[in-house]
Amino acid sequence: YFNIFGPKQNPDNPYAAVIPLFCRAFIEDIQPLINGDGTTSRDFTFVENVLHANDLALFTDSADALDQVYNVACGDQVSLNEMVQMLRDITGKNIQANHGPERPGDVKHSKADISKIKTRLGYQPKVLMQDGLRVVYEWNKKMYEAKQLQTQN
Template sequence: MQTVFEKLRARLQTQQKTWLVTGAAGFIGSNLVEFLLAHNQLVVGVDNFSTGYQKNLDQIAEAVGSQTYKNFRFIAGDISQLETCQRACLAVDIVLHQAALGSVPRSIADPISSNLSNVTGFLNMLTAAKDVGIQRFVYASSSSVYGDSEELPKVEARTGNLLSPYAVMKYTNELYAKVFNKTYGIETIGLRYFNVFGRRQDPDGAYAAVIPKWVGSLLKNETVYINGDGATSRDFCYIDNVVQMNVLAGMTDNSAAFGETFNVAVGGQTTLNELYALINQELNQYVTNFTTKPASYVDFRAGDIRHSNANITKAHTLLGYVPTQTINEGMTLAIEWYIADAQI
């Protein structure tokens, strides 16, 4: 039997809409743009290249072909400027809002810059979408909103005390979205991402996510540092699962989903020690003469949640979400890309 997503993919080929993807040159945004273009959709992209890259857009053009890439219109701009948001929203049917300054440590080091993008920029986008009459607004939230809640798996209705400025910002997004849904009728849907990984994820920079950072370090024969004792656990989610949830949310007819937030994950739990072993195992298969080396343990990182594992029942029930990759399946796909990217 076909899943909801499989049926939707076929429907997209004959039902063309215009989608706005903010953060289009970034990790998640560029994957969304590529999927939509490959499925006969029109796409508007916005990015200020603070964490996104032109090479990601170039890779999309190569992947979908020059003719299909003509269905993509790109705006170089910053969502902290309302005018940019207003221009981007013209003649758009669905917004997939991904643009943000991610990272808990970044928000602790510089809360003002993070807030400008993650709260002011979010409100600008939401207001611009509302003002031109866009009905559907899907946005990226974060598992960080669960804070110090020790309940596992995490259920959307119950959160704990927030542990970082980033978590405060993402929770603020959810509050704004719910109020805009109630007050203006705009169909908002929030997606709480759990440790997304995969192709086009940046391995460099001070705030790089753990998987590409570790892979990059191991490929360069550098020491890998694990924060804490390695027993910290996460629900690692491959990028294709995130693309699926965005498209399901963008196209759903289920009004019970509007104004709600959903966990985007696999429903698994992997410790950092297990993750390190898995990455080494994959690299051993793909890299000639690769040598496994022990990691070095350092202090726990401020603002981090100790354990994270998602209940995805709500996403399955209301949106029809069925993950297509486990962490092991996703890692096999991701490792190939990380290795190829490191050799460019």
């Protein structure tokens, strides 16, 4: 699986992934921190795509598809700069990223080859990055607002 994301990822976790952290930054109207110049890219995969791929693998009747290892992803790359732009588009907020130093040893680019899972299982990602990001942003916003209401009462 490549960089799975979806609702219920906690931005307060010390090991929080970049997507919930960036969503929280946009909700709070602060600059998200990008390590490096923002060209680092990943093949972000919405959790529903993972469920879809697992269903295909579980219920296949094709002998050619059994006992195989598959890359589950979208087969696309999104840079951190592009993700920030997507959040600007989703929220209508013109928040700029804060760029810090690159993290030593960080992989610069990651993109899955999903040709095997497409061919053998008929897999196609159902939810693309921007659509999944919108779902995650809205979920995080709802949770943030609920938490704010709790602290006011």
